[in-house]
Amino acid sequence: VMVWLRRCTHYLFIVVVAVNSTLLTINAGDYIFYTDWAWTSFTVFSISQTLMLAVGATYYLTFTGVPGTATYYGLIMTVYTWVAKGAWFALGYPYDFIVTPIWLPSATLLDLAYWATKRNKHSLILFGGVLVGMSLPLFNMVNLITVADPLETAFKYPRPTLPPYMTPIEPQVGKFYNSPVALGAGAGAVLSVTFTALGCKLNTWTYRWMAA
Numbered sequence: 001v002m003v004w005l006r007r008c009t010h011y012l013f014i015v016v017v018a019v020n021s022t023l024l025t026i027n028a029g030d031y032i033f034y035t036d037w038a039w040t041s042f043t044v045f046s047i048s049q050t051l052m053l054a055v056g057a058t059y060y061l062t063f064t065g066v067p068g069t070a071t072y073y074g075l076i077m078t079v080y081t082w083v084a085k086g087a088w089f090a091l092g093y094p095y096d097f098i099v100t101p102i103w104l105p106s107a108t109l110l111d112l113a114y115w116a117t118k119r120n121k122h123s124l125i126l127f128g129g130v131l132v133g134m135s136l137p138l139f140n141m142v143n144l145i146t147v148a149d150p151l152e153t154a155f156k157y158p159r160p161t162l163p164p165y166m167t168p169i170e171p172q173v174g175k176f177y178n179s180p181v182a183l184g185a186g187a188g189a190v191l192s193v194t195f196t197a198l199g200c201k202l203n204t205w206t207y208r209w210m211a212a
Helices: 002-024 035-064 069-090 104-116 121-145 150-156 180-211
Strands: none
Touching (some): 002 180, 035 104, 121 180
16 A cells, blocks of 8 residues: 555655646747846746756755756646747747747756666755756756847747736846856756755655655
């Protein structure tokens, strides 16, 4: 019975965590819609994405104990987001303007940290957390740079949820010292260690709950 319970709980938790992680970051690629505060939103979203990826992937990784599951978790989040971004395309937004956050490389770094340290949980927290926090803003900025004419498109297609009087008129630059990647990576490198530790702790709590 316990084996059955653990397996069912395992899959249930993975689906719940992955779906909620995606829901909480579903618009995290829409930095350019916030034209007045694009770089500020990029930095804030970078931290939120780091949180959801690090907690969920670490939880999944330490639950299975198999390096590679963090990447698989990142893939789940990516596919869910692709599906959700289809709504933007259905609303008439050009395909090359829909930005899907890049989680996979950072999740793979988490796997590598776990594998290279022979599944040492503390090394995973320290090294994996720092790698995720520093890499995610970098990958997402590269992702954002590939968007064709972002400002022009943003003004042509204002975000539908914004009333007309809130649509930005003059884009502001220079927020956060012109370096959203540096700020996001700096904050992420510190915070993601805590996020990764939380993922490990969630795993411990889950096992205790199932064993009760």
